[in-house]
Amino acid sequence: MDFKRRNGGPFIGGASQAKRGKTAGEWEDSPSQFEEELSMFDEAELDAEEMEGQAGHDVIPVGDLFSADLNPRWRRPHAPSLDPSSDSLVFQQIDLDYYLGEAVAGMPGQSQGKVPIVRMFGVTDSGNSVCCHIHGFAPYFYVPAPSGFTSAHLGEFKKELNSVVLKDMRSNKDNISVTVLAVDITRKENMYGYHGKRSLDFLRITMAMPRLIAPAKRLLELGFKFAHFPIQSYQPYEANIDFEIRFMVDTNVVGCCWIELPKGNYRVSLCQYEVDVGWTDLISHPAEGDWQRIAPLRVLSFDIECAGRKGIFPEADKDPVIQIASMVQRQGETEPFIRTVFTLQSCASIVGSQILCFTQEKQLLQSWAEFLRTVDPDIITGYNIQNFDFPYLLNRAAALKVNLFPYLGRVRGIKSVLKDLNFQSKQMGRRENKTINMEGRVQFDLLQILLRDYKLRSYTLNAVSYHFLQEQKEDVQHSIITDLQNGNEQTRRRLAVYCLKDAYLPLRLLQKLMCVINYMEMARVTGVPLTYLLSRGQQIKVVSQLLRQAMKQDLVMPVVKTEGGEDYTGATVIEPEKGYYSVPIATLDFSSLYPSIMMAHNLCYTTLLQKGSAEKNSLSPEDFIKTPTGDMFVKSSVRKGLLPEILENLLSARKRAKTELKKETDPFKRQVLDGRQLALKISANSVYGFTGAQVGKLPCLEISQSVTGFGRQMIEQTKQLVESKYTISNGFQADAKVIYGDTDSVMVKLGVATVREAMDIGREAAEWVSSHFVPPIKLEFEKVYYPYLLINKKRYAGLYFSSSADTHEKMDCKGIETVRRDNCPLVANLINTCLQKILIDRDPQGAVAHAKEVISDLLCNRIDISQLVITKELTRTAQEYAGKQAHVELAERTRSMCWRTLFPSTHNTTSSSSCPSPC
DNA sequence: CGCCGCCCCTAC
DNA sequence: TGAGGTAGGGGCGGCG
Numbered sequence: 001m002d003f004k005r006r007n008g009g010p011f012i013g014g015a016s017q018a019k020r021g022k023t024a025g026e027w028e029d030s031p032s033q034f035e036e037e038l039s040m041f042d043e044a045e046l047d048a049e050e051m052e053g054q055a056g057h058d059v060i061p062v063g064d065l066f067s068a069d070l071n072p073r074w075r076r077p078h079a080p081s082l083d084p085s086s087d088s089l090v091f092q093q094i095d096l097d098y099y100l101g102e103a104v105a106g107m108p109g110q111s112q113g114k115v116p117i118v119r120m121f122g123v124t125d126s127g128n129s130v131c132c133h134i135h136g137f138a139p140y141f142y143v144p145a146p147s148g149f150t151s152a153h154l155g156e157f158k159k160e161l162n163s164v165v166l167k168d169m170r171s172n173k174d175n176i177s178v179t180v181l182a183v184d185i186t187r188k189e190n191m192y193g194y195h196g197k198r199s200l201d202f203l204r205i206t207m208a209m210p211r212l213i214a215p216a217k218r219l220l221e222l223g224f225k226f227a228h229f230p231i232q233s234y235q236p237y238e239a240n241i242d243f244e245i246r247f248m249v250d251t252n253v254v255g256c257c258w259i260e261l262p263k264g265n266y267r268v269s270l271c272q273y274e275v276d277v278g279w280t281d282l283i284s285h286p287a288e289g290d291w292q293r294i295a296p297l298r299v300l301s302f303d304i305e306c307a308g309r310k311g312i313f314p315e316a317d318k319d320p321v322i323q324i325a326s327m328v329q330r331q332g333e334t335e336p337f338i339r340t341v342f343t344l345q346s347c348a349s350i351v352g353s354q355i356l357c358f359t360q361e362k363q364l365l366q367s368w369a370e371f372l373r374t375v376d377p378d379i380i381t382g383y384n385i386q387n388f389d390f391p392y393l394l395n396r397a398a399a400l401k402v403n404l405f406p407y408l409g410r411v412r413g414i415k416s417v418l419k420d421l422n423f424q425s426k427q428m429g430r431r432e433n434k435t436i437n438m439e440g441r442v443q444f445d446l447l448q449i450l451l452r453d454y455k456l457r458s459y460t461l462n463a464v465s466y467h468f469l470q471e472q473k474e475d476v477q478h479s480i481i482t483d484l485q486n487g488n489e490q491t492r493r494r495l496a497v498y499c500l501k502d503a504y505l506p507l508r509l510l511q512k513l514m515c516v517i518n519y520m521e522m523a524r525v526t527g528v529p530l531t532y533l534l535s536r537g538q539q540i541k542v543v544s545q546l547l548r549q550a551m552k553q554d555l556v557m558p559v560v561k562t563e564g565g566e567d568y569t570g571a572t573v574i575e576p577e578k579g580y581y582s583v584p585i586a587t588l589d590f591s592s593l594y595p596s597i598m599m600a601h602n603l604c605y606t607t608l609l610q611k612g613s614a615e616k617n618s619l620s621p622e623d624f625i626k627t628p629t630g631d632m633f634v635k636s637s638v639r640k641g642l643l644p645e646i647l648e649n650l651l652s653a654r655k656r657a658k659t660e661l662k663k664e665t666d667p668f669k670r671q672v673l674d675g676r677q678l679a680l681k682i683s684a685n686s687v688y689g690f691t692g693a694q695v696g697k698l699p700c701l702e703i704s705q706s707v708t709g710f711g712r713q714m715i716e717q718t719k720q721l722v723e724s725k726y727t728i729s730n731g732f733q734a735d736a737k738v739i740y741g742d743t744d745s746v747m748v749k750l751g752v753a754t755v756r757e758a759m760d761i762g763r764e765a766a767e768w769v770s771s772h773f774v775p776p777i778k779l780e781f782e783k784v785y786y787p788y789l790l791i792n793k794k795r796y797a798g799l800y801f802s803s804s805a806d807t808h809e810k811m812d813c814k815g816i817e818t819v820r821r822d823n824c825p826l827v828a829n830l831i832n833t834c835l836q837k838i839l840i841d842r843d844p845q846g847a848v849a850h851a852k853e854v855i856s857d858l859l860c861n862r863i864d865i866s867q868l869v870i871t872k873e874l875t876r877t878a879q880e881y882a883g884k885q886a887h888v889e890l891a892e893r894t895r896s897m898c899w900r901t902l903f904p905s906t907h908n909t910t911s912s913s914s915c916p917s918p919c
Numbered sequence: 920c921g922c923c924g925c926c927c928c929t930a931c
Numbered sequence: 932t933g934a935g936g937t938a939g940g941g942g943c944g945g946c947g
Binding site: 142147240291353423424425426534537538539540562567569571572573594685686687688690691692693695696705708742743791792793795815820824 | 932933935937938942
């Protein structure tokens with residue numbers, strides 16, 4: 001193997017970079033670990049397979065001769081021809097959208113004008129891609145039929161509505177002549193509130209295309225008159241449902257499920273499995289048993305390098321793209337089978353990867369786009385590709401007039417365009433994002449996933465890789481990229497290795513964090529398309545499940561006008577008995593508290609008794625309950641709620657997944673199951689939040705405040721039960737005392753000396769307390785803290801015992817500076833060390849001594865600047881802390897924080913005299 | 920100086 | 932036109 005690289009080659013720009021982890025000589029001498037890893041791929045492949053083309057360590061000076069067939073691996077496997085009359089087509093659907101197109105003869109639905117066509121993208125078991133056009137499904141919504149309405153009035157209603165919608169249109173460039181396709185009478189019931197299970201006549205209004213729903217809804221709401229019926233406002237139902245969700249709910253399709261098109265019911269319209277089918281002819285397989293499998297999806301990860309000017313962030317209209325590294329891996333495999341760098345100018349070879357050299361940037365971009373279309377990935381990943389790499393490439397291609405570049409989706413002729421999108425939620429704050437449409441490919445930007453799912457101190461690729469993989473990026477400073485590019489083929493080679501690694505790391509992270517599997521399971525459990533999980537909030541997932549459940553009972557969801565109101569009361573936090581406990585503290589938790597409350601008491605839209613409902617439906621007091629907030633709900637004997645049903649399904653499915661997980665030995669299937677149980681748990685917990693979301697699709701504060709009300713009552717009752725039974729007078733060693741509790745947990749000082757005893761009594765107490773509550777509400781023994789330092793509400797630390805009574809598993813810190821990201825590392829480290837000395841060494845004096853020492857070091861300028869910088873927010877920069885005055889100020893702050901946090905009693909008395917002074 | 924509102928982040 | 936919830940500690944700046 002050719003590891004050797006020419007020594008003593010010109011090294012530009014590195015020597016003057018004062019603070020570098022490695023000297024220039026180090027990386028010149030030996031290949032990095034990553035290079036060895038790359039070369040191993042090569043070896044393995046040479047051993048394992050016949051040479052189908054090249055395994056990849058060649059350098060191809062492309063010039064103008066790029067061809068999509070340069071490497072036979074790039075293409076998908078050959079697709080055997082398909083005979084619709086004798087073969088069925090089975091594929092895993094990974095993305096779903098719709099478009100307006102010409103009706104296809106022989107397909108159901110309207111035949112005139114533009115019609116909405118649902119489009120599914122997917123992959124077969126053999127790795128062939130499928131694009132499936134589904135015809136004949138039209139959007140619809142409901143309004144209650146006015147009194148006296150009969151089927152004889154349908155025609156008039158339809159005609160009049162059609163005419164007002166047409167009149168309402170400002171422009172009619174699609175030349176629509178029919179807006180209302182159909183109006184039918186159907187028996188439905190409003191899901192909001194209990195009305196004695198009486199279904200009423202509703203009008204189901206089917207529109208020609210999705211964007212006509214909103215005006216039709218608005219006009220009906222505003223006041224609509226037809227025939228002899230008086231003008232009136234119609235309350236719309238389900239007029240705010242995304243068309244994709246509407247289709248999926250109605251056809252029982254969930255995100256990422258397997259779809260079967262039976263023989264004789266579809267037709268092949270273009271080459272590789274591009275098919276047309278009627279919407280009622282497809283079979284959606286529930287994700288159970290064999291249908292839980294995942295197709296061999298192609299995942300592309302890429303990274304670009306630009307040659308920026310000194311000290312200026314690269315700008316696409318000025319600075320060239322000089323390299324693009326790409327790695328492609330099949331989902332479920334452990335290694336990428338394509339490893340390629342496109343470079344501008346020559347580049348020395350890298351074992352284990354293929355290098356394509358271009359002399360023109362235009363050609364590089366154009367060829368990479370062609371490469372992407374040839375590889376035809378189902379999933380595209382990378383780091384910050386959504387807000388940097390893709391926008392940069394599109395802008396750069398536009399600047400250079402590479403006109404064939406921006407066709408990156410799977411649908412021929414659709415241009416990928418850049419859009420600015422504003423996404424805001426209380427959870428994630430305001431976030432400005434760019435989006436690029438790429439039909440049929442799921443963009444899985446790892447940075448976006450991490451921002452959504454993980455709370456980290458830093459989100460740089462380097463920090464993230466270190467955190468999850470204990471691996472670093474290749475060491476190349478941004479400032480020298482241009483110099484490396486302007487050097488020779490060796491310096492460009494170094495850049496290419498760096499670029500390859502930046503494409504490789506996201507793949508590794510995706511795998512380690514099981515993102516694809518977990519997101520797929522979430523899509524299957526909640527029923528929404530995969531892309532919604534990254535582009536939308538939490539609510540859509542509950543809506544999808546709610547609609548599915550409601551449909552079974554002919555219940556319909558009203559459109560409510562959304563307006564923020566007053567916050568409602570939440571959970572109780574028990575006043576802590578602050579202090580240091582050198583005795584075991586048992587912790588008891590209600591598992592899935594809010595979901596179990598909703599199930600136990602049958603809380604739902606459909607069971608809510610609004611004012612006067614109890615009397616109107618002549619319900620007896622045994623038929624309903626009154627919650628702690630005074631709201632009333634019918635019992636499940638009268639009507640079982642939708643939300644409790646959804647929750648039961650989710651939690652029982654979770655139980656199943658967990659038992660299957662225990663039995664399963666295949667690591668890949670275990671991952672799927674673990675992802676599934678996690679998705680199920682998260683979904684169950686977000687149902688409560690949905691009912692309390694006042695700016696939401698269907699808020700119901702009666703439900704959410706009843707839930708928290710029950711919770712408050714239960715934690716209080718738990719405290720009383722425990723303290724009343726575990727007493728000296730009942731024969732126990734001591735009177736138990738609940739020293740703290742938050743929402744669904746109580747921390748109990750049982751007065752026993754050992755962890756083992758605390759566990760035994762804790763378990764017994766949990767079971768006994770559980771018996772006082774309605775199933776499935778259950779209090780569980782969780783853990784023992786010993787010793788335990790209770791600083792304040794939501795701030796404590798302790799040694800954590802759970803599986804073993806002999807050794808602690810970890811030091812658990814909650815709410816303290818050590819777990820907060822708005823402190824500099826110095827403070828976090830100092831407090832962490834002090835806590836260790838207090839809890840593990842049981843040496844508070846040692847903690848004091850250590851704190852004094854650190855503060856003294858700080859005052860004397862002996863602390864590394866990196867310890868003082870807050871990594872996340874750059875509000876306090878290194879500059880700010882560079883001066884000595886800043887050190888003194890920080891020392892003062894650190895001292896007071898440390899003392900106040902850990903030694904509140906000594907804080908105000910001797911602080912200045914017992915503290916070190918500056919040197 | 921104390922108080923209050925605001926912000927950030929966390930616990931659940 | 933799209934966005935899960937409340938409780939609560941602690942820092943900080945403005946104000947009386």
